[in-house]
Amino acid sequence: MMTFRRKQVVKRLRTFIALAAVPLFLAACGNLSSSSMSSGSGSSKSGGTQLTGQTTDGDYEGVIKSGHYQTSKSRGVTNSQDSGNTYNLKSFENGMLSVSKKVFSTKKYVFQEGQYLNTSTVQNWLDRKSKSNPDGLNPTSNGSTSPTKRNPVYIQALEEQDYMTQKNSKLSLSGVTIGIAVNSVDYYKKTQYGATYETKISKAAGEAYAKKAANTVLQRLRKKSALKNVPIVIAVYRQASNDSLVGGTFMAYSNNKAGATSVKSWTPLGDKNYVFPTESGSSSPNSNDESSFTNFKTQVENFFPNLSGVTAQARYNGKNLQGMHVNITIQFYSQTEIISFTQYLQTAAQKYLPSGVPIDITVSSTDGVQSFLSRTSGSKKFTSHVFNSY
Amino acid sequence: MMTFRRKQVVKRLRTFIALAAVPLFLAACGNLSSSSMSSGSGSSKSGGTQLTGQTTDGDYEGVIKSGHYQTSKSRGVTNSQDSGNTYNLKSFENGMLSVSKKVFSTKKYVFQEGQYLNTSTVQNWLDRKSKSNPDGLNPTSNGSTSPTKRNPVYIQALEEQDYMTQKNSKLSLSGVTIGIAVNSVDYYKKTQYGATYETKISKAAGEAYAKKAANTVLQRLRKKSALKNVPIVIAVYRQASNDSLVGGTFMAYSNNKAGATSVKSWTPLGDKNYVFPTESGSSSPNSNDESSFTNFKTQVENFFPNLSGVTAQARYNGKNLQGMHVNITIQFYSQTEIISFTQYLQTAAQKYLPSGVPIDITVSSTDGVQSFLSRTSGSKKFTSHVFNSY
Structure with a gap:
């Protein structure tokens, strides 16, 4: 593996100037809010530094130099x-x-x-x-x-x-x-x-x-x-x-x-990752979470003929669930079926899946992601989005 | 085309009973809210009818019979x-x-x-x-x-x-x-x-x-x-x-x-669909929208080396933009690059794309959808989601 490792060619668009050696002019000073992009963006002054803007307080902003991501x-x-x-x-x-x-x-x-x-x-x-x-x-x-x-x-x-x-x-x-x-x-x-x-x-x-x-x-x-x-x-x-x-x-x-x-x-x-449903012979840290997932899976698989699969990645710290990523694979469904299915998932997820942790659910077919739902740890309701086109 | 049309085999799980002929027992009566699923779900009484639940007031609920989608x-x-x-x-x-x-x-x-x-x-x-x-x-x-x-x-x-x-x-x-x-x-x-x-x-x-x-x-x-x-x-x-x-x-x-x-x-x-950027020789109903999109595209393409493409589907009624679906195709990016890119898109979309209409932006690589952003017609800010796994 090591000997025959692919030496991936990494394209670098431009020479980097060592950051510490160059005075940087921030678009917005002393304020790490998303408004820091308001000036500078659109101009391409060399050395002009901006930030990407922040989607939530829990994320870092990133550094943009001269309009390019660093x-x-x-x-x-x-x-x-x-x-x-x-x-x-x-x-x-x-x-x-x-x-x-x-x-x-x-x-x-x-x-x-x-x-x-x-x-x-x-x-x-x-x-x-x-x-x-x-x-x-x-x-x-x-x-x-x-x-x-x-x-x-x-x-x-x-x-x-x-x-x-x-x-x-x-x-x-x-x-x-x-x-x-x-x-x-x-x-x-x-x-x-x-x-x-x-x-x-x-x-x-x-x-x-x-x-x-x-x-x-x-x-x-x-x-x-x-x-x-x-x-x-x-x-x-x-x-x-x-x-x-x-x-x-x-x-x-x-x-x-x-x-x-x-x-x-x-x-x-101490974080550990698990896959639901667990393979026979193995178990997860908290059987309640797993039976919650199994109930959810049963409900969801019952909803449509020919549903391909419902699995989840679950993260634990000790016996405490930290969050889940649920993946649902479907056959080709019509748009109205996907809308109805997503509505149903929203209700079923709230009812069956463990509460108090961040969970997202992605619904994919061979054509790609069809819809997705998510809930932050503090929320009770899932928000949803059905991918669409004109 | 007609003669050789694929006759797709449509699997039907069960025989349908003509709806109008059967008395239906609704899980929740006189209330079309998502709570209508609270009873009935989980049970499989024959003839039990539920609704899918409603994600927004603007969507219809769908009909579930005996736990199966109709x-x-x-x-x-x-x-x-x-x-x-x-x-x-x-x-x-x-x-x-x-x-x-x-x-x-x-x-x-x-x-x-x-x-x-x-x-x-x-x-x-x-x-x-x-x-x-x-x-x-x-x-x-x-x-x-x-x-x-x-x-x-x-x-x-x-x-x-x-x-x-x-x-x-x-x-x-x-x-x-x-x-x-x-x-x-x-x-x-x-x-x-x-x-x-x-x-x-x-x-x-x-x-x-x-x-x-x-x-x-x-x-x-x-x-x-x-x-x-x-x-x-x-x-x-x-x-x-x-x-x-x-x-x-x-x-x-x-x-x-x-x-x-x-x-x-x-x-x-009178709705018509257009693709941005428009092909040479054709034009869209409102050149302001198109130049807004072009500015957005230029900014976004500048952000990363090797961005593959930024296109949009735009819907018009007469000269009035009704909404846009923006598709951004990227090379393989690292997770931190996708997070930063999505943050940047959130700011750039708000700044450059036409206001007052629903817009969503999907970022995909060959591995599938990486992140997406959306804004309803009434909102100013885009919400975003980066697809993730443990």
Whole structure:
């Protein structure tokens, strides 16, 4: 897997000017509201910086420079790493945002895609350590191709997120979050186009490896002048296997104060993901939630002939449900059927699905998403939208 | 096209009992709110009727019988007719609902899929008139296969919608809407797997043919005892061609009072659909809207490298914009990029797109819908949703 990794060509539209070295002119100063776009937008002054606007208080705004979104310097690396299970992709980046919110308030900080680790650096770090690649964070190959004897590739993805604050019309770097993703299964090939083999990595082994690597990463980042004196959060994530219907979860994070060059302590993160209905033999942390889901599923499947499937991703912290993503796959339905079905789902979801947690429901056919419903943790009613066209 | 039309097998789960002949017990009486599902749901008493619940005041509730949605007796016919342009499908059924709302208030009436015209009836009516099919509403073949000399197939789809009211815990039929869709282009083949040829049908010719057929349909419906004494709305629709990026529109409708056996008058409907950006050489009714869209498109395309496309379906009545569906196609973006992009769209849409009309924006990649935004006609701000998974 590592040896034959697709080296995705990452197109970069323009040369980046190191952010810290350039004075930035904010469109709106001292106010991180969505109105910050009101001036500057539409003009293309070089160096003009805007923010994306905020959809809810719980989201970070992002940085726009000269009308372009400030994309990551290592754009695309994570995507090519994680192609085996696309749930990992969303889960990893969303999780990094969630961890960051524990440290960097969305009211004070602005999100910027990572600007300090570029594509080649991240790729070298993710490769095995070798004579030609002394910076590799993954272990040197021991020559074995046996699933249980070889040194597996532990670290599958590494990503940087920057958190900015504004002072005197300038955006300056005030924090960094690094996500380190370790494999639960390392997929590898013995020959270039040969069969795929698997080396399993226990949670404990993966977590220990990631935490050791985190120390190395922290020391390397401190050598960059811009990163010497900012808090650096490092969060370690365990990838779900390629056959999983849900992504992985974060195991722990450390908040390293400005200047700190070694990780002092880790805060454990207990979120776990489950798929409903659970496979026979496995169980979820709270049987009430699962029977709620089963009741909902039965009602919904009864509604239409030939409904293809009702499944859900459920996230738990201990025995406490944190939220659900419900996916309903339908055959081709007429528009009036989809409207009626969505109305029915709105009532049935409110009646049967667990209350007090955020839930969304996506209804898809082979033609794509047909409708969707969602409810925030505080609400009782689901809002809905039926996709439409003229 | 007609001759080799796919005869889609329509699965029917159970035999329908003619609605009017059976006393119906409504779960909630005299109250068309979504609470009508509170009892009855979960039980499977035979004959138990519920309603789907209402998402907004502007939507009809639908009819559920014994836990199953009351599907159309001619389910699937329209879908197989319209497979050439899927926009026609949504547009035709949505348009029938819109026309119905002019006559049957959503506060008083409940929607039911058509129960009086079954699949074989509708298929016979849609076929050409012939010795073996005397009920065909399309003209007898004149033997010619020349695009300009042959008798084209005018009527491409015909659909029934039922409108019910409840009195004394009973739902009874109180109105019917029939949609008749005529081709703007009749696609046909000279030999079974041969090339596809086209006969163009002018708006005037199609409309005249549909209105004549409407009279025939009305007379036939009046022969069914259940339909003798209810208002029957007939609406005539012009299909968009298969290469259109937008569906067709309704040309006119007639509201035929209970018992009336011939159409007395037609009310013209002036809605027209456009695609933005308009093709070179064509124009839209209001250049201000189009330049608003162009400004929005320019801003949005500037935001990211490699954005694939920004298009919109716009609906007009005369020179007045009625609403827009904006479609944005993106490359593969990371989750943080999609979040930032959606935030940016929210601000840019509010700033650049025409105000005072309902607009929704769908952001899709090859992986499907990534996020979407919408605004009702009365609102200023767009709400947004980023599709997510654990």
